[in-house]
Amino acid sequence: MGRACRNFFIYYRLPLAFLVLSLFSCSAFSTPTTFSFVEFNIAFILGLSLPLLIIIVLITPNKFITWRFPALLTFNLLAMLYVVAYLTLDKIIIFMSLALIFLCLLFYWPLMSHAKKESKLVITTHIVTSLCAISYLCILWLLPSIERAVLWSGVSTLIMTLAAVHIQQICKNINGFAYRLIIQWLITACFIAALYLWVNNKLSNDLLVVSSVACYLIAVVNGCWLVVKVLSTKVENEVKKAIPSAPLITYPNDPATNLPTYQQALNNIDSALKVKDDLRCVAIVFKPINFQQVNNVLGHKNSDILLLQLAYCLQKEVVDKTALINFNIEESPIRIARLQGLHFLVVLNVHASHHPEKVMIDDLCHQLAKAVPDAMSFKSFSLNFELSFGIAFIGEHGKSIAEAIAHAEDAVLNAENSQQMLSYFDNESVLYTEKHLREMENLKQDIVDQKLRWFLQPQVSLSDREIIGFELKVHWYKKNDSPLELHQFVETAEHSGEIYLLTKQMIQQAFQLLVSLNKLGYRQPISIKLLSQYLLEPDLVNFIEGQIEKYGVSGSYLMIELTEGIVLSASHKAKIIIDQLKSLKINIAISDFSGSYESLRYLRKMAINQVKIDCSYLGESNDNYSDKAIINALVNLTRTMKLPLIGSGINTHVIEKYFSKMGGKYAQGSIISNGVVPDELEIWLDKWHE
Secondary structure (H helix, E strand, O other): OHHHHHHHHHHHHHHHHHHHHHHHHHHHHHOOOOOOHHHHHHHHHHHHHHHHHHHHHHOOOOOOOOOHHHHHHHHHHHHHHHHHHHOOOOHHHHHHHHHHHHHHHHHHHHHHOOOOOOOHHHHHHHHHHHHHHHHHHHHHHHOOOOOHHHHHHHHHHHHHHHHHHHHHHHHOOOOOOHHHHHHHHHHHHHHHHHHHHHHOOOOOHHHHHHHHHHHHHHHHHHHHHHHHHHHHHHHHHHHHHHOOOOOOOOOOOOOOOOOOOHHHHHHHHHHHHHHOOOOOEEEEEEEEOOOHHHHHHHHHHHHHHHHHHHHHHHHHHHOOOOOEOOOOOOOOOOOOEEOOOOOEEEEEEOOOOOOOHHHHHHHHHHHHHHHOOOOEEEOOEEEOOOEEEEEEEOOOOOOOHHHHHHHHHHHHHHHHHOOOOEEEOOHHHHHHHHHHHHHHHHHHHHHHOOOOEEEEEEEEEOOOOOEEEEEEEEEEOOOOOOOEEHHHHHHHHHHHOOHHHHHHHHHHHHHHHHHHHHHHOOOOOEEEEEOOHHHOOHHHHHHHHHHHHHHOOOHHHEEEEEEHHHHHHOHHHHHHHHHHHHHOOOEEEEEOOOOOHHHHHHHHHOOOOEEEEEOHHHHOOOOOHHHHHHHHHHHHHHHHOOOOEEEEOOOOHHHHHHHHHOOOOEEEOOOOOOOEOHHHHHHHHHHHHO
16 A cells, blocks of 8 residues: 555656746746757756656656656757757758657657557567668768758658557557547657758758657657556556455356356346447246146156256257357356246347347247257156247336346246247236236225125015015226126236125125114025135134124025035035035025036035026027027926026016026016115115015
């Protein structure tokens, strides 16, 4: 750190040289009668060069900074000025000799002091320049009759050409140095022209001195700039060494496949995008769609062996594809990363190719698919793997890299569901998802705020129009939309996690209505339809039992409807819940009854109190004989089994007529009532009996 401080001090000592220069200049201008113009410039050069040479001598330990070139350049210029001011014998020859040496030295200081190793071409220019200088001096002194101005023009032109080549090579390695050397080259060209005119007696001594001093000054400026550049770089490096650098974060590879993990892939993609802003990258996520069979047969431990074999084959296929992002921080490239589960990732740069993007992506996916071995085996087990691909553009299909990868995973799922090899992510799905999320949030809030609308639909006997029961229904009013019935928004309620709260509100509403009916002298049951298998939990039974105790209403007045699909898909859980409900004397009904063998088999095992079938098909055209025959058979079947049957969807007189002819006794639908809100229940009952 002490050395850094010393260099830092020296770095700020350089401007002092120009302060000394100004002092010398002021003293020179204050006594114009003491010096001639040439003598003034000699004093000027001495005042400028002495502080500069002292500073450079102090920092000679730096191998990239030398004092020899500025010292030789200064001595040569002073000699030239001395010749102009005081010599008369061989004045032109001596000055031209010194001018050639001065011309060579003008470029050597800034060019020879750079930190980069010189190329062979630059070394060649040094040798040629030296040979030209020696030849020039020999001709100038041994052949006094030669045309000196022409000789000077030829040699100086050659040296300037070599200097231009030298400048071109050096400026490739030192940024910001080109324009400085170009300016120096142009001013030196003016000095060459001035000397040519002076030899031909067409230019005064003063103008020749001005051009010489100007060349010297620009060379000093460039040399000082290079000294400052070297010192400031050294100080910065030492300061960086003094500050401890942050440790490099590394992530272990996936233990099963030895591939980089998700986080390591994110870091490398981010680094690649920061280095080159013009990259257009595509996240391609793929998975073996039938690998689950391996886990089921071999178990996860043995299946990892096949997964390692698969990863090796895929990595071997793409290791030389430079258009793919390298996920490995070491030298050997790894271009595949493993994400969560069975998902793998490659990132393709489509900007570097002139081929259409879709062609590049499709070609890469087909190459990866072909890289999978025809049959991968472990002991006696073998299986042919198939890959599904999902594609999403980074920056276009997501604001971040992680979001684009997530969208590519969604596209993989879509490809798998649609049984396609690859699928491109569609932004429309994002809009749909956002819309669905808003619906879930709105429904959740409406359920919490109890903004759903409840109503009762009566169930009557077709023979005498006596009310035998009610079904409690619910409507959800979205923004300015028509009301949705429970079966239309039950999936949204499931996804929002509020299906259980909705059902609890429905049960509470049912018991409150049962209390109201009992006060009015009606003892008919109210049925509630459960449309989600997530409700088949003991907690719901416990909640119903609590409501029975709270309202003091017998459980026999509550009818729980389970759809046939839920009963068959979760038969074991349904049987347990039905047994628990029946222990509370609650009636059980099966809706959407189809009469299938499985449903009949279930009816024989369980004591079901009621069956409901959808009769809305009876109102369709006369050609719909098959649906009418099925409904007719179900009516006869339930009558044979002595199961009470209610026909739902009796919405027209035509349907009612057909259902009645088939032997149907009990009906429910809009032909009877569209629905009765709880506040108007007493009024509706009075009108119904009238």
